[in-house]
Amino acid sequence: MNISEKVRPAAAVAAGGILYSFLNLIPIVGWIIPGATAAITIKKNPKTGFQAGVSAGLIGFAASTYILFAFGLFTEVANTALKLLIVWFYLLWHASAIFFSGCGGALASGIKLLEDHPLISPFKSFAGNEGSKYVVCKRCGRGNQEQSGSCENCGEEVHERGV
Ligand SMILES: [Zn+2]
Numbered sequence: 001m002n003i004s005e006k007v008r009p010a011a012a013v014a015a016g017g018i019l020y021s022f023l024n025l026i027p028i029v030g031w032i033i034p035g036a037t038a039a040i041t042i043k044k045n046p047k048t049g050f051q052a053g054v055s056a057g058l059i060g061f062a063a064s065t066y067i068l069f070a071f072g073l074f075t076e077v078a079n080t081a082l083k084l085l086i087v088w089f090y091l092l093w094h095a096s097a098i099f100f101s102g103c104g105g106a107l108a109s110g111i112k113l114l115e116d117h118p119l120i121s122p123f124k125s126f127a128g129n130e131g132s133k134y135v136v137c138k139r140c141g142r143g144n145q146e147q148s149g150s151c152e153n154c155g156e157e158v159h160e161r162g163v
Helices: 003-023 029-042 046-070 080-115 121-125
Strands: 133-138 143-145
Touching: 003 029, 003 046, 003 080, 029 046, 029 080, 046 080
Parallel strands: none
Antiparallel strands: 133 143
16 A cells, blocks of 8 residues: 555545535535545445545535635524524535435445456456456455556455466
């Protein structure tokens, strides 16, 4: 594991958070995209994808809330009952959005895993997509590019078949 592999998840989640802070205004689609973007960048299993999506959502939520407070949009409302209603709606909206962001992350990394599945990846390399052979990891079964040296998923050393 090198430094870029440690920085990439943090950068991916931060980027997802920025996306979330404005995309959360669009229900469903805008909620799924931030998590999916973070998960695709991290390229891990669906569980990590879900966590990445939720983390991106939480960062975006914190940023959105900060902006709302900075512009005084909460304190502008004088009616207490209305204020309470708005706060509840706001929290419910973001709880849904954060959950969908997590699902988007899980879904995206699931699709990414499927794409790299040993049953599918040989066809990809056969089609000349990457122009290199794939080696299936002995530990976790992930298809890796032959020259990569270590498994992208678990870090196990991968070598050419039969070596
Ligand atoms: Zn592996």
